[in-house]
Amino acid sequence: MTDQLPEEVFIVGYRYRDNADDVSKLFKLNRPIEKKDIIEVFGDDSAFLKPVESDIDPYCVAVYDIETKHIGYVWMLQAPTMRRWMETHNEDFISIRITGTIPAANVLLGVMEEPLDVPLTNREFNAFDPSWASNLPGILRGDSEECLDMQLKLLCKELSKAKKWNKIFEKSISNLFKSIPLDLSSYRHNIYMELFVKMRKSEIKEVREKSDEMLKTLLYRGSKEYMKWWTEEWLTEYFRKVSEGHLFKLFEAAHYTLDVVEDLLEKAPANLYHLYKADKIEFVRRLYYYALPKDAYDRLLTLLAVREALLENEEDSEMQGTTVTSKHDKEFAKCFNFPSEFTKHQVETVVKTFYHGEHADLALMEITLFDHGQLKKRNSHTALVNGLVYWGLIKADEEEQKQIISGIKDKYKRLPTDGYKKWDDIFINDKNRCCEMGKILGETMKYQR
Secondary structure, rough: OOOEOOOOOEEEOOHHHOHHHHHHHOOOOOOOOHHHHHHHHHHHHHEEEOOOOOOOOOOOOOEEOOOOEEEEOOOOOOHHHHEEEHHHHOOOOEEEEEEEEEEEHEEEEEEEEEOOOEEEOOOOOOOOOOOOOOOOOOOOOOOOHHHHHHHHHHHHHHHHHHOOOOOOHHHHHHHHHHHHHHHOOOHHHHHHHHHHHHHHHHOOHHHHHHHHHHHHHHHHHOHHHOOOHHHHHHEEEEEEEEHHHHHHHHHHHOOOOOOHHHHHHHOHHHHHHHHHHOOOOHHHHHHHOOOOOOOHHHHHHHHHHHHHHHHHHHHOOEEOOOEEEHHHHHHHHHHOOOOOOOHHOOOHHHHHHHHOOOHHHHHHHHHHHHHHHOOOOOOHHHHHHHHHHHHOOOOOOOHHHHHHHHHHHHHOOOOOOOOOOHHOHHHHHHEEEEEEEHHHOHHHHHOOO
16 A cells, blocks of 8 residues: 555644634534535635745645635645645645544544645655754664654554454554654654554554544644643653763763854754744744654754753852852752752751652652742752752662652653643642642742643
8 A cells, every 4th residue: 555645634723713613613513514514614615725834834734715714724744745746736726625524633624626646745844954963972862762663663564464453453552642742853743644544544443433533642742732741841851861861971072062062053953943042832833843854853852952961060050149059059959940048948848748758749749849930840850859868858878769759750640741720630639739738838939830
């Protein structure tokens, strides 16, 4: 089977257009959508796709109805092929017919009047210079990405030969959905698109149904909630792996000073470094839509992580205008925004009140301190535990510290990523405990998320 575009065009973003209220009527019907329903909303079932310029997405393709009202956009994993086809054939637009919806994913469905019988085109940012930062001492590539590749290959292999639903499919697809937020590069975008097309065309009913679920999951990756999660959790964890692993030592041995690293970053694709310094969430958003080639993606994030580690080393001697005079203060200052005696006193009170050996309680303390604006990063597990040990608030040798950090991480995985006051009732006990900790922090350390 040749991996080609799916027959349907997936139209996203209708909820943010002027006629969203009218379009939403199609998603509320408790029966199959008919042509007359579509005509009632759009005036006709015909529409057209047209490339538009966008600061965010270099492959943006907009969708307009017959009256040229802006309906939404072509899904970002389909847009590059359509846009390049139009450019190659000197066409200004592609005609489609609107045929239905996928309510769970808030997607309008369309069908091309003249199907594009072309292979999938890689979504790679054209402005990338392959020679940029090509001789780095090392690159961080996570074990999780290698595991994801194995999952994808296994699933593709099973899809090619299986004739019915089985436990391998069920487990592989379940694991795949859990792994989707791992990567923002064009390499991963293209793999997901190819796999999605295979699932969409599968002879197995359950696999086709799962393709809709996969579409929903892939679409959700572009949401504001995920952008925030990527910034606060994924990006921070990526940086931690570089700063705490052997990779940073390779850069130090190769004499990569802050000036050298920043000079390379200044030449990064699409001015992404300047955006990173100005607004990290917007940086992650651009990184998502640009979907850089894998090499550029890995080089950029590795250099950013090395930069953060170099800055942290420089700041060890002075944090937030407070001169660091001891090893205790230095560890404390690594993760706290305001490493003062008052902060230490408040933290000491929280620890003595709530920590009785349960690692989960330290995880809730860390979340509370971050939500009250005291921690620099939400998942400062290592720095926080080191600080508490050096300060004498908890006693643990090196091996015990690793166990504590592992316990905190395990608890984190089972908690929402937004502020604790927004947690659902299923987390009510944890939420109440965070609220009690927040009361001890008092009015001078108010909840800020």
